[in-house]
Amino acid sequence: MFHWLEKHPFFFAVGVFVVIAFAGLIEIVPNFAQASRPVIGTKPTTLLEQAGRDVYIKNSCNACHSQLIRPFKAETDRYGHYSLSGEYAYDRPFLWGSKRTGPDLHRVGNYRTTEWHENHMRDPKSVMPSSIMPGYPWLYTNKTDINTAYATQLTNAQFFGVPYNKPIPMKDGSTAVVKMAGSVAEAHKMALEEAKEVVSRMKDQDVKDAVANGDIPEIVALIAYLNSLK
Amino acid sequence: MENRPLEYDYTVAKMFMVTTIVLGIVGMGIGVFIAFELAFPELNTVFGAGLAEYTNFSRLRPLHTDAVAFGFTLSGIFATWYYVGQRVLKVSMAESKFLMFIGKLQFWLYVIGVAAVVVSLFMGITTSKEYAEFEWPIDIAIVVVWVLWGISIFGLIGIRREKSLYISIWYYIATFLGVAMLYLFNNMEIPTMLATSPAGETGIGAWYHSISMYAGTNDALVQWWYGHNAVAFVFTVPIIAMIYYFLPKESGQAIYSYKLSLLSFWGLMFVYLWAGGHHLLYSTVPDWMQTMGSIFSVILILPSWGSAINMLLTMKGEWQQVAASPLIKFMVLASTFYMFSTLEGPIQAIKSVNAIAHFTDWIVGHVHDGTLGWVGFMIIAALYHMAPRVFKRELYSKSLMAAQFWIQTLGIVLYFTSMWIAGITQGMMWRAHDEFGNLAYSFMDTVDVLHPYYTLRGIGGLLYLIGFLMFAYNIYKTMSARPVEESELQNASPMGA
Amino acid sequence: MSINEFAAYGYFFLIVFLVVVTYSYIYHLYKNRKDSSGVDYENYSNMALKDDISDTPVKPISKREEK
Secondary structure (H helix, E strand, O other), rough: OOHHHEEEEOHHHHHHHHHHHHHHHHHHHHHHHHOOOOOOOOOOOOOHHHHHHHHHOOHHHOOOOOOHHHOOOHHHHHHOOOOOHHHHHHOOOOOOEEEEOOOOOOHHHOOOHHHHHHHHHHHHHOOOOOOOOOOOOOHHHOOOHHHHHHHHHHHHHHHOOOOOOOEEEOOOOOEEHHHHHHHHHHHHHHHHHHHHHHHOOOOOOOOOOOHHHHOOOOHHHHHHHHOOOO | OOOOOOOOOHHHHHHHHHHHHHHHHHHHHHHHHHHHHHHHHHHHOOOOOHHHHHOOOHHHHHHHHHHHHHHHHHHHHHHHHHHHHHHHHOOHHHHOHHHHHHHOOOHEEEEEEHHHHHHHHHHHHOOOOHHHHHHHHHHHHHHHHHHHHHHHHHHHHHOOOOOOHHHHHHHHHHHHHHHHHHHHHHEEEHHHHHHOOOOOOOOOOOOEEEEOOOOOOHHHHHHHHHHHHHEEEEHHHHHHHHHHHHHHHHHOOOOOOHHHHHHHHHHHHHHHHHHHHHOOHHHHHHHHHHHHHHHHHHHHHHHHHHHHHHHHHHHOOHHHHHHHHHHHHHHHHHHHHHHHHHHHHHHHOOOOHHHHHHEEEHEEEEEEOOOOOOOHHHHHHHHHHHHHHHHOEEEOOHHHHHHHHHHHHHHHHHHHHHHHHHHHHHHHHHHOOOOOOOOOHHHHHHHHHHHHHHHHHHHHHHHHHHHHHHHHHHHHHHHHOEEEHHHHHHHOOEEEO | OHHHHHHHHHHHHHHHHHHHHHHHHHHHHHHHEEEOOEEEEEHHHHHHHHHOOOOOOOOOOOOOOOO
């Protein structure tokens, strides 16, 4: 058998491939059905949160921040309850990160506020004097890409059955509904509503003016997303 | 044509040698810059506040990893393939116009792909999945480049004169197949422009944007199955292919045991794929998968060391060559670093060690003693060996090579020692509690303590980069050095003072 | 059979299969100094050492053997 393989590169290649592929199959497939079941209380992102998530990805926040709390006392003391698989059921892509140059952010919405983020994102040293995180001042002027966020929501709903506009069971027995817009125009209106809510707690006049004029700076979307991480 | 003897044709190999060097400088340059950004955050705006969006750490980090992995390393793999492939199959690219065309096409498409990657990552167009940041249009281009390489491999094998396949060829084939499968599965994504709104609008938003086919934990699982094995099939398997050719050839020694090389090949193939779970220890993937990841990571030491020891024993009785030739030095140190990082990796994959090491700089250190010491040194050695044969000239300067070797070695040592200390210190501080059971340190405390190590790491990286620039200069000057006879090229490469 | 059981069986049999293959390969290499066409395994190193285009291949492809 081995002599034969040594002489037939094609079958050799097939053999290598089968070995590799089978290992992958056994390792990955069985977990799929289970892990994708959301825990009760997990909601998909709203439009502005989705846009903020895109901003998070665009700036590779995940290069330095994890979103995965491991089940150790030190981690739960620091960041809150350890992460559950079902909490990520709607995360496409996942944003666990692989390096904590900065702290974990999986439940950052529980202990940081809009005001804090507003100061911190412009100049991290203003709230954390020895921080090594760079400032992100361009987020205050760049405009949020609402269209792509809306398209992402639509894709999630149409291809992966993410329950937008459907009742979602919550922990206290009630149900919640995350609304998704019916058209691009409506999407912009909805995003602006959400943005006004966030901006009402912000101080930067330029950002406030922009939202009043119907534009949403990226920082507003990002803060909406960070606040949703609980 | 009639009276000219057949020769190997290194046109495509030369082209990829150029991209190896250029992208190496780019990738390592960015790496050094972002290393210093961590030590001195003011550097994030050193090119002005207006450009800060494009020069800050988070934008550049994927650019660094992709430039060294898919720029420098992949170019090196292609360059050596178009050199080694012909030689051990004893067939020239000049014999087939078709394969020559495919090779050149592959090169130019590759260059276009690299350009697209650079532009898109600077703009922040990324899927966020590590080493798979590219959006779907670039993914498609990459698949095409890969298929072309496959045609080239199997095409060359198809017209070979040597019936058996040398061990290096096996490794190149495994690289081709492994990466193809991994890349395809991890990059399954749906372009968001395919969605239709209830009002009937289509093609909404950025046309290049897509979302992953997998969600949350599954996405993580596929990503690290990919991430781990991309390390296997880009940073390990093809580099072994190189050392199995270049070390015996340069030293004139037969491989210590060809049988052992066959055995460790299969061992590596069987075991490597299972070890991916160690990236997700204590995460939300099932326990049995995590444990399996740990166990297989430890077993992985055996085939890895099989190859490495085989290489070191190839030099048995010929150790004076290590002292005499800087080229052999590069390769011997490369296999030493290979042993070293394949021992370090399994240690980090043990659950209790991983609890401290994960998310810290120790992992960064581990990656870099593998890439700088093993991958970088091996590709540098391969190109040094190829240069005299490709250009038919002696290497410009032996003493420059020796200086480069020592500067880069010092750089690597500074790099991994500082990252070890940084990683373990931070990992221990994160979990430290005081006598009342409260956390002993704030997160900020654990960052402040890292400053000296980040500075040292930056210096280590800078030394490596300086060495790489010396390498580029040496190769450049080789093109106009003393021409050499065919007979000088049998084994040890001819070197100038 | 649930998908988890399937994975467990698949995993088990794959491991058994790989162990058998690997050990039989070790035995095969140990027992045979030469491969089926009578070339000593260690001679294959010459594919790298004598790789000029004018060198004689270790095992030329033109002469198709009986097997």
